[in-house]
Structure formats: C-alpha cells, structure tokens
Amino acid sequence: MFIVSLPNIITVARILAVPLLVWLIAEERFHEAFWLFVAAGVSDAMDGFIARTFRARTKLGGYLDPIADKAMLVAVFLVLGYEALVPLWLVVLIVLRDIIIVGGVSVLTLMKERLAMQPLWISKVNTFAQIALAALVLAVYGPALAPESWIEPLVWLVAITTGWSLLGYFLRGLLILRTREEEREAGPT
Known part of the structure; x- marks a missing residue:
C-alpha cells in the first residue's frame, strides 16, 4: 500500500518545494536554489x-505530476524574470x-471533445x-x-521552441475543431 502512494508523496513534496525555491531565488540564495532545483528534478x-x-501509477498522480512540473517551471521563470536573470519577454x-x-x-473539454493528452515532440524539447x-x-x-555566456543561446532556444510548441498546439486545436465540424456536417452515421 505504501509503495502505491510513494510517487504521489514525492510529487506533493515537489509542489510544496515551489514556494521555498521562489524564496531562495528572490533572496539571491542561488547556490541553495540550484541544489533544490536539481533535487526536484531528481524527485x-x-x-x-x-x-x-x-505499477504504482494512480489517477491522482497522473494529474499531480504535470501540475508539479508546470508549477515549478512557471514559478521559477516568474522569479528569474522579476530578478532580471532572464529576459522578461521570455517569461x-x-x-x-x-x-x-x-x-x-478547457474550451475543447467544454465542447465535450475527448482529448488524448499526448504532448507534441516539440513540447517535450521545449x-x-x-x-x-x-x-x-x-x-x-x-x-x-x-559560464554566463551560455545563457543567451539557451534563452533563444527556449524562445524558439516555446513559439513552435504554441503554434503546434494551436494547429492541433484547429484540426480537432475542423474534424468536429466535418463530422457534424456529415450527420449521424
């Protein structure tokens, strides 16, 4: 029973680490922030x-894991942008x-679309x-x-892959809507 919930406990710990990580960066305690970020990645x-x-996958874990990842990344980028360590436009x-x-x-879900939440390959790269x-x-x-000189090229890589990923999801959404419209026009089969 314990092993089934252990991945969820680790994920919740990662979520709870987000405010601490933000605080460490805001306080310019970058050394500690780096190691906490690494620990979050390892976890x-x-x-x-x-x-x-x-075989301890749970439905809850399926929701919590991407929330933990996204919360960590968004929070880190918001504080890095606030501290002017990455460009604000990138954030x-x-x-x-x-x-x-x-x-x-959310819109597609409200329209009763059944979505397979498979990330695009460019989203994984991003x-x-x-x-x-x-x-x-x-x-x-x-x-x-x-060296600090490595930051700028990676900023541009993130910018390009973020834009590409956004475009990919936008096009996927349009395809879903178009398919839905074509099915509706064809009528019941």
Whole structure:
C-alpha cells in the first residue's frame, strides 16, 4: 500500500518545494536554489520510475505530476524574470503559451471533445530546454558551474521552441475543431 502512494508523496513534496525555491531565488540564495532545483528534478525522475517499476501509477498522480512540473517551471521563470536573470519577454512568452494551451484544452473539454493528452515532440524539447535554462541560470549565479555566456543561446532556444510548441498546439486545436465540424456536417452515421 505504501509503495502505491510513494510517487504521489514525492510529487506533493515537489509542489510544496515551489514556494521555498521562489524564496531562495528572490533572496539571491542561488547556490541553495540550484541544489533544490536539481533535487526536484531528481524527485521527478524518481517518482516516475517508482510508479512505472512498481505499477504504482494512480489517477491522482497522473494529474499531480504535470501540475508539479508546470508549477515549478512557471514559478521559477516568474522569479528569474522579476530578478532580471532572464529576459522578461521570455517569461511572458512561456507563461502566455501555458495560458493559451490550458485555455484551449478547457474550451475543447467544454465542447465535450475527448482529448488524448499526448504532448507534441516539440513540447517535450521545449520543456527540456526550459529546465536546462532554469538550471543553467541557477548554476551560473549559484555554484558557478557554467559560464554566463551560455545563457543567451539557451534563452533563444527556449524562445524558439516555446513559439513552435504554441503554434503546434494551436494547429492541433484547429484540426480537432475542423474534424468536429466535418463530422457534424456529415450527420449521424
């Protein structure tokens, strides 16, 4: 029984770490923030591994895990933008993308569309790039594990993949709506 809930406990701990991480960055305690961010990443991999290996996947975990990931990334980028460690326009792009995607999914759900929540491959690349950028910024200003010159190219990679991902989801949403309209025009079969 304990093993079934362990991945969810780890995920909830990751969610609870978000305010601490934000506070550490705001207080310019980048060294601690970097290691907490790394620990959150390790815990994300660990809860997924436990859930798969011990067949401990739960419906709750299916909702909590992406919420934990998104809460962590959005919060980190908001505070990094506020602290002027990443460009504000990038933070706006990242947050706007997430708002538009959630809004689109909400609209389609209200329209009674059955959605398979499969992320696009570019979205996976984008998430990886966002994680890498956040970790890099914290590594540069915390334990000085990388040169500051690496940040700007990664900023542009995140910007490009964020825009590409947004476009991909927008086009997927249009395709769903178009298919629905064509089915409605064809009438019942």
